[in-house]
Amino acid sequence: MSDTTTKDKKEEFVEYLKDKTNKGLGQSALMPALHKAQEAFGYISKEAVEEISCHLNIPSAYVWGVATFYHYFSLKPRGKYIISACLGTACYVRGGKRILTKIKEELEIEMGETTEDKMFTLEAKFCLGCCGLSPVMMINEKVYGELTTAKVSQILKELKEDGKSAD
Numbered sequence: 001m002s003d004t005t006t007k008d009k010k011e012e013f014v015e016y017l018k019d020k021t022n023k024g025l026g027q028s029a030l031m032p033a034l035h036k037a038q039e040a041f042g043y044i045s046k047e048a049v050e051e052i053s054c055h056l057n058i059p060s061a062y063v064w065g066v067a068t069f070y071h072y073f074s075l076k077p078r079g080k081y082i083i084s085a086c087l088g089t090a091c092y093v094r095g096g097k098r099i100l101t102k103i104k105e106e107l108e109i110e111m112g113e114t115t116e117d118k119m120f121t122l123e124a125k126f127c128l129g130c131c132g133l134s135p136v137m138m139i140n141e142k143v144y145g146e147l148t149t150a151k152v153s154q155i156l157k158e159l160k161e162d163g164k165s166a167d
């Protein structure tokens, strides 16, 4: 992510908060503001919390409290691609563990970690709702089913190449 892009996103986020302030919204705008921050930056940064606190006139400790309460919000930078490896029963019995091991090996990260280049974050899910396709993983919004270790390698290879070409 270039500095210009980050700067633009920060400015856009502050404008969003100013708009909420102008509309007289305080605490009722907190959840949407946290969602907005996560969407813009990929996680809830200290800086974003301070901006929200300042513009919506809510103590920063309270903003942190809400951000940490909901598991949806990440407090650490995440990758461009969020991989949700399914550890549910159906996936497990059909080789989900082998798939998870392969993802970890390919990306050289453990569960909950992000690759150094900020391309991939690995998370666990306990049933993605498509057991018929098990073993399954989801990358951002896309579901990949009937996985084999070879398929995982191919998918990650394509995304790595895609990421490089987008830089």
Ligand code: FES
Pocket: 086, 087, 088, 089, 090, 091, 092, 126, 127, 128, 129, 130, 131, 132, 134, 136
């Ligand atoms: S157990 Fe994996 S999708 Fe349901």
